[in-house]
Amino acid sequence: MKARNPNNLPEKVCVVCQRPFTWRKKWERCWDDVTTCSKRCNNERKRSNRIARGAADAEGEDAMQCDVSSDASDGAAEKANKKAAKKAAKAERRARREGVSSGGQxxxxxxxxxxxxxxxxxxxxxxxxxxxxxxxxxxxxxxxxxxxxxxxxxxxxxxxxxxxxxxxx
Structure with a gap:
């Protein structure tokens, strides 16, 4: 491939952030497959697809459920649960160290x-x-x-x- 003029590079619009981005040398072989402008946007796209897939699975399993919470609140609830579990494990370790815990009984x-x-x-x-x-x-x-x-x-x-x-x- 011959050298490209930097003023005349092909452009695409990112599917996540909707901003235009230009061709890069590292995308030379896969430019047709590139849909996002950065790793951050690519990770965001994958995460939203994973959440959407999980919501679709939940709807398929439980068609009777009418109230489906939003993806953002699901992520926040999952994050809060992880944080609470981490705190509980830390408190248990601290209590065991101090001899207060009934750990292992x-x-x-x-x-x-x-x-x-x-x-x-x-x-x-x-x-x-x-x-x-x-x-x-x-x-x-x-x-x-x-x-x-x-x-x-x-x-x-x-x-x-x-x-x-x-x-x-």
């Missing part, structure tokens, strides 16, 4: 109390394995506080311990 299947140590056991044949806290494990309905069971519950079977590894001392 699990709930007992019988009393729903969150604890750092659970005992895996079978209480009756039909329900399968249960995770119980020490307080519930000591009751006669479970094991009576005896590792192999006290004999009052013939269906009791020990299955191991779960320990909270994120516990702060």
């Amino acid at each position: 699990k709930a007992c299947d019988l009393c729903a109390r969150s604890v750092d140590l659970l005992i895996r056991c079978e209480i009756d044949r039909s329900s399968g394995w249960r995770m119980v806290c020490g307080r519930c494990w000591k009751t006669p309905a479970v094991a009576g506080g005896v590792p192999d069971g006290d004999g009052q519950n013939p269906n009791y079977r020990y299955g191991g311990l779960w320990k909270n590894l994120h516990r702060t001392m």
Whole structure:
């Protein structure tokens, strides 16, 4: 290709910002495919297409929904949710560092109390394995506080311990 006169370069109008832009050497092989003037406009076009595609998918899945929020508010809500999740994770890490958090604790299947140590056991044949806290494990309905069971519950079977590894001392 021979040299071009800089005063006589081809022009196009950007599909995003509607401003004219001129031919560049880097677009020499793909000038017919270029539709945006910059990377910023190209990213904006891709983002708006992605949002439009997501809105179209949502309309297709739920045709009964009448109220469809605007694309801008969807983006703002998504951004706010991400920010809130980030703040919550940071607060949890801070609390764990200070020893205030109950991070890593699990709930007992019988009393729903969150604890750092659970005992895996079978209480009756039909329900399968249960995770119980020490307080519930000591009751006669479970094991009576005896590792192999006290004999009052013939269906009791020990299955191991779960320990909270994120516990702060």
